[in-house]
Amino acid sequence: MTALTTREQIVTTADRLFYENGYEHTSFADIAAAVNISRGNFYYHFKAKDEILTAVIAARLAHTKTMIEGWEREAPNPEARIRRFMHMMIANRAAIKRYGCPVGTLVTEMAKLDHVAREDANKLFGLFRAWLGTQFRALGCGADADRLAMHLLARSQGVATLANAFGDDRFIRREVALMEEWLTAAVAHATPRPDNRRRQH
Template sequence: MTETSAPRDRVVAAASRLFATRGFAATSIADVAEASGLLKGNLAYYFKTKQDLLEAVVEARAKALWDELVAPAQPGEDARATVGRLLDHVRASADELAQYGCPVGGLATELGKTDDALHTNAAGLLLKLEAYLFEAFAQTMQKKDAERAAEHLLARLQGAAVVAQARRDPAVVHRQIDDALTWLDTVLPSARRRRRA
């Protein structure tokens, strides 16, 4: 990390944390500046508007997630491995989801009520995840079936985050991941045979 990028990265990390824990509307530029150890005027050097900051937060979350999901992919890997990485990621995030809900889903929901342009930005990562799942399922399913499977699984994961947060119970996430793995056995029969072999 270069000296120039370090303060910017601190700002993005602070904003990401505050947007997830307080919400976008309840977080001011001054809050982000304070949390990142910068003066408000200095923060403006990196981000002119709160929308610029939101875009940077979504981009950083997307990059981190894509590094975790796409970078480890092996040529010719099966759909189960591809989908499994996302399920592993969600399982590892269970405590955070139970405390604050899904940071991306929460932003998309909040901004969808007030600002179409910002909503599109925040919802983009969820739609990329749906496309990621679709590509995995499309290896073994017809297009329409793959679309439904991707939608089903993403909706299940988002629902798990909402219920876990409502109950403050990460076990909800773990149960839903376990059920999703059982469901995968029904839609990816070759994966079931390998798992039981």
């Protein structure tokens, strides 16, 4: 096992444990045991839990950017791209019902702890906000683009919170369907702008 592979395994495992158990309730020992490496080998890669948190947030940002780039390539227009964002809740519904939204739970915990990584964690929402705003502007929503992006983010977070509280799979599907109806109405009232993005193959 190379050093890079070991580090990646630590970060991937820590990401899962932070999501499932919370950052505060996940210890070095928990992560080391899950990765099945010695404490000495563990400390070779990370000296403090905050260092792992920084690596986890960076990995989540990179993953989110890759996911968004995939939507850009695969979806033919801004409306279809926004729907990809909505359908993410259905694709991840099992984890959301059990643990909540991975972004929302992390940001909330960092805020409660007044943790130094709070600002970095917020960048995850910032990334979605900026991207959704770009899609709404391309749809012709103009000055309302950021407001619509924030509304969609807020609504998705509310759905994730209640789905986690009640464990209702049908609720997630119903709410996503309602979001799609809302998007259809928003598009109908917008003035479309040419989408000059070149699809990548």
